[in-house]
């Protein structure tokens with residue numbers, strides 16, 4: 001798990017690590033089991049890796065399109081990109097090393113889907129539904145047999161947000177980070193482009 005603030009170098013660090021894992025897997029020395037005879041519909045690139053982008057397309061946002069373009073340009077051609085928020089589904093079907101970029105955008109999408117920004121919708125089942133999605137993600141994370149990396153934001157270090165919905169997002173991000181960190185073999189915190197070992 002790779003944690004950090006905005007532009008701390010999380011994605012680049014994750015990509016470096018994924019490149020090593022994919023190379024190891026291609027040469028048969030990965031930590032996890034990698035069955036090259038299995039070809040899944042979502043990650044069928046032989047010897048490559050799977051990059052899971054959870055942020056969606058954001059039609060009409062030129063700045064976002066530019067960020068995504070720069071990411072795509074720097075990714076090796078052997079990697080397969082999947083744009084989805086069904087991270088648990090991807091992990092359950094994974095047969096190659098995977099990078100999930102990132103859990104913060106995944107959480108944002110889940111909060112949208114369950115109506116977690118709104119106090120009433122939150123009380124009216126949103127909280128329960130979000131907890132179920134966390135359970136599903138954690139189970140898939142713990143059950144995956146290929147090497148997996150996830151990027152997530154350390155969002156709680158600033159001021160207390162004014163609105164209840166954003167405070168909820170901050171708190172849920174903290175909870176999600178704790179759960180995935182507890183379920184991970186290794187955790188690093190990116191500080192100004194430098195990876196600090198946390199676990």
Ligand SMILES: Nc1nc2c(ncn2[C@@H]2O[C@H](COP(=O)(O)OP(=O)(O)OP(=O)(O)O)[C@@H](O)[C@H]2O)c(=O)[nH]1
Nearest residue numbers: 006007008009010011053054055056068071101102
């Ligand atoms: N939809 C989509 N999103 C992508 C793709 N490639 C990268 N992204 C997203 O771009 C986001 C990263 O944007 P950046 O602005 O570089 O990241 P940052 O978190 O501010 O900075 P760093 O800590 O340096 O990684 C990731 O969360 C990805 O989800 C892609 O092919 N499609």
